[in-house]
Amino acid sequence: MRDVAARAGVTKQTVSNVLNNPVVVAPGTVARVNAAIAELGYVRNLTARGLATGQSMIVGFIVPTVSNPFYSEIVEEVEACLESRGYNLLLCTTRGDAARAARHLRTLVGRSIDGLLVAGDSDLDSHLPLLDNASFPYVLCAWETEAPANIPVVTIDYEWAGYLAGAHLRDLGHRDVAVIAHLPAHGTRVEGFRKAMAEAGVLVPDAAVYSAVGGVAAGQVLHQALADHPGLTAVMTSHDVLALGILEETRALGLPVPAELSVVSIDDVMADRHAHPPLTSVALPKRAMARRAVEMVLDSGSGRRRATTALLVPELVVRASTSLIGAVKPLPAS
């Protein structure tokens, strides 16, 4: 910067002024400075700028993993929003490792990042106090369990998502249903589901709620559920990874969906559209949540700084994996 200043016959400060907007600089000077910048191939050092301003133009994001379509979509949207506002993304994954999550948190506090988004409750709950020393705003994101008070959180109404799935099955006439869920993480979704079924007077017993991690496991669990509940007409899964696994399994079993078993899920991942049959799922507004979260951290300086909660509402997307109970069975696909 000093070199640029010298070459343009001005001081560092003037160079700084043409680089930043606020101060008006004489057109001639601007031209000379820009010429010098171009000739020297100068790029301003953002670290130094960050130290001087206290703004790093970096936002951190702690996420459990990126190899899950739910999170990878959120990460992409967050990155896109940040980029459009001139920020960069510092990505940290926890991978189900609480110690690692804590390490990340500690490092981030030391970095003067301009904000932090935290998704993936399970690994972090207990370590959140580390952020007390943080000099930047942070918001919790995609938080499914009870969020600590006084911390802004933008999340989805997961219970409502479960309710919508349940109401759908209920309205289709299903009464003998099972749930396959990623527990305990998705407990809220199951509660919502139960509430919807309860409105038709049907109680979903614990014996009809199975736990599974991953699509393959879900497939196995389906066998169990089918054996336990011979009258079963429908299944809800707590997220699409499980549902996709179940769809695979029904195909192997020769069990026609939705004719003999309706399957409804939660998340609405892109692959759902192309599943066989296309999966009925409650769409979680991931991208909207991502955008909201970014706005929230970045704008938390201006205006009120109080903890706010944004609760986005999911919507049912009906495709072909659910049908009225007792509907005529179509012939198996030729």
Add this chain to the structure above:
Amino acid sequence: MRDVAARAGVTKQTVSNVLNNPVVVAPGTVARVNAAIAELGYVRNLTARGLATGQSMIVGFIVPTVSNPFYSEIVEEVEACLESRGYNLLLCTTRGDAARAARHLRTLVGRSIDGLLVAGDSDLDSHLPLLDNASFPYVLCAWETEAPANIPVVTIDYEWAGYLAGAHLRDLGHRDVAVIAHLPAHGTRVEGFRKAMAEAGVLVPDAAVYSAVGGVAAGQVLHQALADHPGLTAVMTSHDVLALGILEETRALGLPVPAELSVVSIDDVMADRHAHPPLTSVALPKRAMARRAVEMVLDSGSGRRRATTALLVPELVVRASTSLIGAVKPLPAS
């Protein structure tokens, strides 16, 4: 830091010394300083440290997307390696947008990051000169097209991957084959495939090489290929997303795999294992590549700084989607 120093009755410098290894500090002093740090909840400012040392402990990574299993796996491994060495990851996605890629590159040059990994050749080829001004080492990664000379690159022998797929089909006796590929990006893989087939004297004509982006499109293209080549006994796809789409389609078509059509692919994504049938695929050593790339950028300071090229070799993983030509057809799954 000044406060810590005051509380411990020493100077900033001494605090700095206990924080960093090199200088030996009296045990008593160390204890007092650490106590002060703990009491004050002090965390050292990495921006300031970065400005002073020229080391930010941040490595950048430019990738096309994270919602593709190939890249998300690489991103995860890169992040893990960096974390274990005390670095953080600055993630940039290009999303097939060259302008955006260029913007990212420009910003990164201004950040004093300690290194940069660049994957996703197609969007960036032409903008690479922007890195000439960079003050940090960078390495190209997962580069499939011709890499610019004099830049270190760690990638995979994609042609060999194609060759392995071809050799597998060839050794199984297949002669009438088609290729469905993400072109032009995966052209190298197709070339390798052709070489393997050529060794059995079979020429794969351009008319048997189809282009498709995405699994659904691949499914459509399969119809076309089947119509064009009635004698078709095997298909190679250039990556697993396409193969998975094709497997779905064969199921809808009632075309048994591998009895009537063998399918071999390239990549070996986790989902392959659980596909129906499990997909035979040439495994690209993504995680090894990620590790190598991280080592390469971070260690490029020490020792020789010359451009090096690491070419990792893929390996065929035989599962159940390929079989000897003319093998007995199993009955369709009950």
Add this chain to the structure above:
DNA sequence: GTGAAAGCGCTAACAA
């Protein structure tokens, strides 16, 4: 083993 001084490259506030 510890302290004092200088400086990393930039911006903030004010003075000219």
Add this chain to the structure above:
DNA sequence: TTGTTAGCGCTTTCAC
């Protein structure tokens, strides 16, 4: 409109 002075929080060099 431009220049001057300070200082962001840390490390480095060297003297004590």
